[in-house]
Amino acid sequence: MRTACFVDGYNLFYGLLAGTPFKWLDLPSLLEHILRVEHPDNTLASVRFFTSGVKPSLASRGIQSKEAQDSYLRALIARGVDVTYGRHQLESGKAPRFVNKNTPASRLDQVDIWKLEEKETDVHIAISMYRLAARQASLVQEERIQQVVLVSADTDMTPALRALREDFPDLKIGVILPHREGIKRTIPGSLKHHSHWMRHIVTTEELSTYQFPNRVATLKKPAIKPDYW
Numbered sequence: 001m002r003t004a005c006f007v008d009g010y011n012l013f014y015g016l017l018a019g020t021p022f023k024w025l026d027l028p029s030l031l032e033h034i035l036r037v038e039h040p041d042n043t044l045a046s047v048r049f050f051t052s053g054v055k056p057s058l059a060s061r062g063i064q065s066k067e068a069q070d071s072y073l074r075a076l077i078a079r080g081v082d083v084t085y086g087r088h089q090l091e092s093g094k095a096p097r098f099v100n101k102n103t104p105a106s107r108l109d110q111v112d113i114w115k116l117e118e119k120e121t122d123v124h125i126a127i128s129m130y131r132l133a134a135r136q137a138s139l140v141q142e143e144r145i146q147q148v149v150l151v152s153a154d155t156d157m158t159p160a161l162r163a164l165r166e167d168f169p170d171l172k173i174g175v176i177l178p179h180r181e182g183i184k185r186t187i188p189g190s191l192k193h194h195s196h197w198m199r200h201i202v203t204t205e206e207l208s209t210y211q212f213p214n215r216v217a218t219l220k221k222p223a224i225k226p227d228y229w
Contacts, residue, residue, distance in 0.1 A: 001039065001041055001147045001172065002043055002045040002144065002147070003043060003044055003045055003145065003147040004045055004047075004048070004132055004145045004149070005031050005044065005046070005151060005176075006050070006125050006129055006149070006150050006151065006152075007027065007047065007048065007151040007152070008121060008122075008152035008157075008178075009049055009051030009052075010051065010052070010121065011151075012151060012152075012178045015153055015177070015178035016178035022207040022211065023229045024226075024229055025210060025212070026210045026211055027047065027079075027081065028047050028076075028079050028080065030202070030206060030210035031149075033206065034176060034202070034206075035149070038199065042147070045145060046145075047081045047082070048081070048082045048084060048125075049073075049076055049082070049083050049084070050083075050121045050124050050128075051083065051085065051121070052085060053085065064226070068226040071224060071226060072223070074218055074223040075216040077218070078216050078217065078218040084128070086121040086124060092112065094112060096110055096111075125157065126157065126159070129148050129150070129164060130160065130163060130164065130167075133145075133148065133168045136171075145171075146171070147171070147173070148171060148172075148173055149173075149175065150173070150176070150191070151176045152175075152177075152191075153178060153179065153185075153191070155190050155191060157191065158188075158190040158191060158194060161173055161175075161194035161195060162194045165194050173194070173196050174197045174199070175191050175192070175197075176199045176202070177200055178202065179200065179201045180201060180203075181202075181204060182204075212225065
């Protein structure tokens, strides 16, 4: 079954990779593996990766964080992944003051904050999935996608999955949650309800197995794994 995967990069990083030594992830190979485990006849036709650029002024390692992200994206592109960029928006705002975990948040006690939000990613993913599904009728049989897989635990994607199920009933839909083993997380029921299958975790063994080599050849200079990764 020819499959197109749509990956929420922010969700993938913070749900699966942050705080691990597995950030140099060979994403296409991992997805190929998971698809074959789900069904031996599944084949990976394409991967689209959606992300926003790191803001060095707010990153834990400043410009190093941006350089690390850029290197990883170059490695993905060299492996045939299509990368779509959103943006980060920084705005001032207010939020309830944190006192301790036993004191409830109160709108009467707020402090000024900077609020960083990722913009456009969810919309990019939803439109891309729907447009791909809509194009299938005009393609020859060998080029048609029979399955789309969302790699995200973000329930904001529920309306997109619902629309795909309703408008393209022959299209199979899968969800891979970017959750690693050993961390208990709530299964997003709305995504599960509108998909045909769902992978709940990615194992540590899988993350360890599917890593890029330290140097990934590209059309220009090689993408090199950051030292601190």
